[in-house]
Amino acid sequence: MPINYPNGNHYNFKNKSVKSIGQTVNYAKRGMSLEEEINESNEYYLSRGIAVIHKKPTPVQLVKVDYPKRSAAVIKEAYFRKASTTDYNGVYKGYYLDFDAKETKNKTSFPLYNFHEHQINHLKACIAQGGICFAFLKFTSLNELYLLPATKLFEYWDQQDTSKKSITLKEIKEFGYSLTYQFNPVIPYLDAVDKIIENSIH
């Protein structure tokens, strides 16, 4: 009998670590990518009526599409296009949220080359419209995840030609929010968003 999450998603045993007495469960190590972790968190938030946040589909440039009789159209030739925005956006408590998620294998700093100019420009445009924008920064070797407000990211981005080209883990810990993996949602990132909202009001 298949076992499903409350939201109807299929529960995949193979990807899950089994909890036993005295063992620390590390939810981040269930074989999920950061993208899957965020998607699953968003599904949780959506299913509970807490927030509506989705990953945007990867844009594709279609070149050849076949339309066979009596069956679905088949894309026969297409290429990946660069997105003009970030990957995630949505609405939470009346606020527009917009963010991207990046990973590094580094252990002491996060290289800025992980971001692209158009993503930064998009985040700046969203901030100018009153959106709440940020980035997930994951140190995969350390299995540590942080949420850095976009305004802070801009400071480092805008000085990289004259100064350093990365953000140290120490700085991320100082200016960002540490996100601890848990069961549901896997990444409780709206707790950090609440703090950003609080700070922006007071």
Next chain:
Amino acid sequence: MPINYPNGNHYNFKNKSVKSIGQTVNYAKRGMSLEEEINESNEYYLSRGIAVIHKKPTPVQLVKVDYPKRSAAVIKEAYFRKASTTDYNGVYKGYYLDFDAKETKNKTSFPLYNFHEHQINHLKACIAQGGICFAFLKFTSLNELYLLPATKLFEYWDQQDTSKKSITLKEIKEFGYSLTYQFNPVIPYLDAVDKIIENSIH
């Protein structure tokens, strides 16, 4: 010499009607689809720092992707997937906007079958989070375009099993906003959004 729009987009003479004395220019008849009209309006709003609204890419289910040496990945087999959300969203004056655009050849009413259950559910979830949601309804035969607030759309959607399965043009005129095509932006729909915001505050 190529002539471009202020936003850098290429100006395509072939698609444009030429204005001459005594002739009414109908900007909607330049061969643009409703999607192109909305995208161009969004580009205008973005380039002027007025709003950040994008169409989401069409989701595609990848089956076979080739990774040739020294050149870009080629998608060799893929299928169109149903989107789980609406097509457009973004941020304007701190508000989250979310909408879809539909067309009918009918002249007196807009059939509700143009909408899908998951789109309505998505709009309802966004409204619950304080988003501003609506639909573009275009009567292509009449070349008339309206913006209908989602809350009004829900009323008709929710009663369709026991009552009528369409919204009359008269009702759309009464409860929606007529959008008049102009030069830039082609569809000045944020004027109607301003009215929705005003009505929601007062």
